[in-house]
Amino acid sequence: MIRMIISRLFQSLVTLFLIVTFSFFMMRIAPGGPFDSERNLPPEIEANIMAKYRLDLPIMSQYVYYMSDVAKGDLGLSFRYQDHTVNELIFEGAKVSFTLGAFALLFALIVGVPFGIIGARREESVLDHMIVTTTVFGISIPNLVLGPVLVMLFAILLPVFPAGGLDSVRSYFLPVLTLSIFYMAYITRLTRVGFIGIGKREFVVTAKAKGLSEPAIIFRHMFRGGILPLVSFLGPAAAGILTGSIVIEKIFQIPGIGQHFVQGALNRDYTLVMGVVVFYSALIITFNFIIDLVYLALDPQVKYR
């Protein structure tokens, strides 16, 4: 067990190193630089700026500088938001995205898991069909459409919630709802599939034959096995939902971390993009690692040696 953890930790570090190296060079290959604009600068001014940000050095020494800073936990100054460090931008953004994502994921689980179980236990009933149909909508309506529709309905026609910004508890409502719908639908389906699968196993049939009540069968016998598909989905899903979504952030004017990824790349803000890449990959690796441990606890068939 300990050996497994140590070897996984080592693998994670190697993966992280490769991702960072790869993205570093990818960013530099992209045409255009962080300080290009439609106002061309006199060459001397451009040289001054390049020198200030060490962009005048050969690419390998830039890489060495960057990696040694990252190893010290310093992601550098943002090339675009010059009054702020990347650490600060990521920390401030992550706080918001984490809160929003955690609420959305929790909401999705609270609604999705019960409906998934209900659907599975009443397979092929009218109720089950209704649940399955609804999830198809949930999965296929893009946030880009859902968000503005919700704003139109609940911020402008029936002015209950703010249209954007994050000023009060109330302003979390619409973005959390928008963000969670897809996950809710997906979780419902995964739970349903997991429970249908496990429901056909002999030990469940036996439990039923013994005359156990439905809640006892579900919670004591089926639960651990039934949510396994969901658990393996939750790792990447949590990493994705917690690191924010550019779409939600743009629609609702939310100061999260998701927009840094996209805007940062478009602006060629090298340090910011790299910072987000480091952060995001570290998060995914961590979550996958945690999920592996949870799997180990839940599924007796999985054994690490």
Add this chain to the structure above:
Amino acid sequence: MKRIPAVVLLILFCMSCSRQVPILSHEIGTVIVNNQSEPETIDPSLYTGHPDATIVVQLFEGLISFNPQTLEPVPGVAEEWNISPDGLVYTFHLRKTARWSDGKPVTASDFKYSLIRLLRPETASRYAYQAYYIKNGESFNKGEIEDKSELGIEVIDAHTLKITLESPTPYFLSLLFHPTLYPVRQDVVEKYGTDWTRPENIVGNGPFVLEKWQLQKEMLMTPNPHYWDIKNVKPKKLIFYPIENNLTAYKMYQADQIMVTQPVPLASIDKLIAEKDPELMVAPYFTTYFYKINTTLPALKNKNIRKALSLVIDRNQIVEKILKAGQLPAWTLVPPETTHYDPPVPEHTKVDIPEAKKLLREGLAEEKLEAFPETRLLYNTSEAHKKLALAVTDMWREHLGLNITPYNQEWKVFLKTENNMDYQIIRQGWVGDYLDPNTFLDLFVTNGGNNNTGWSNADYDRLIRNAAREQNTDARMDLLEKAEAILIDEQPIIPLYFYVMTILKKPYLKGYYGNAMDLHNYKHAYIDVTELNSYYKR
């Protein structure tokens, strides 16, 4: 199951009972506006984007300020000034009541320090060239001279500053309200380094002080109690939201979260104009949309061919059918907002297809070309540019039988392509840096940093150079007009239209004006409480 919709409705109902207008939850007298984007930096010497400029204008004040409607230079920190007869030496008399936000007086040395800091190569300021008009400013910034006493900046006494220019620059006063030239405080900058712009450290001399700065969320300002003109600073509080998405901003405006937003989303303009919405303001904007032509290519180096291309583009149709917000058709480059300047009357101001066909034939014959070579039109990725490119290439196809294909590139790639002149025809929108025709016309001097068309004309260069030395306004404008006439006749560019700024503004917000540079000093803005109350009692 059946109970759930009922519960949801009940919750919504309860929440709607307690519904408040978000704007009214702030202290009355608070002005809340959209600043369009998170500022990149609010250090005056380093600023680059327009959102940065808006913030700098509230927190700092230059020697010269501006009239919020006409943008004419008005006294700022300098109470009065003298200009030497040769137009080279400006002596500014600073008002003795000018104070920094910590109460210390604003002195001539503060301005000297700030200008030197701006010009130091290691400051790496992008807009340092705004100070190249100062004697030796350019050589100092380029590191050619290191002695700062050679700069044309001299402190006579604490309240008198003398600035000597490289050459007489008739629009120098207008340049001085460019936020790059606003003062910063030496001790604060040196003590806190890059952290000096944080709310807890920053010291400014403008009408407002920065209370709170939450990244990507909001900036909160309150009046600066030490500001010399504090009795005329009207807002109790000033809040900026950095809303980039026009649609989101528009929705937040509708939901009464902000009082001003711009630009209005394209999709909504039609409706607002048709309904004559009283909250919509359309203001002129000192910007021109044009296509640039790579004049080094076989066919496009021919003037007649370039003229033929311009002559078949129906600008009226473009502004009326595609843009629809009151933009003006452009056959010349300099937008109409400049005072004292009469643009040249071009040979053509409407579509002339037979003439265009003739010019094209002549041009091809002159270049000994059988047919027009394969050509493409490049724009940076955006729905609006795409629409326009499709319309224009359609006109070229229909009237001249030319197959010119539009294609797009992402912004930074686009800029690279433009700089390397790897294009044939390319779009550009140019925003004037200061309210003078020169900001547009000096783009196209031979090898100008932003020319990128390969076009060069000795007469044009000479006229622009002479205009820069001419002190008499009328004579100078004449020279610029002659230069523009050459540019339009030679047609290395095809002007399409002059921009407008579409603004939505709540009727109770007063003292906010649309102006050609979209520059706003919010000390003039205020809330009309009676109108505010009647607006929300509808």
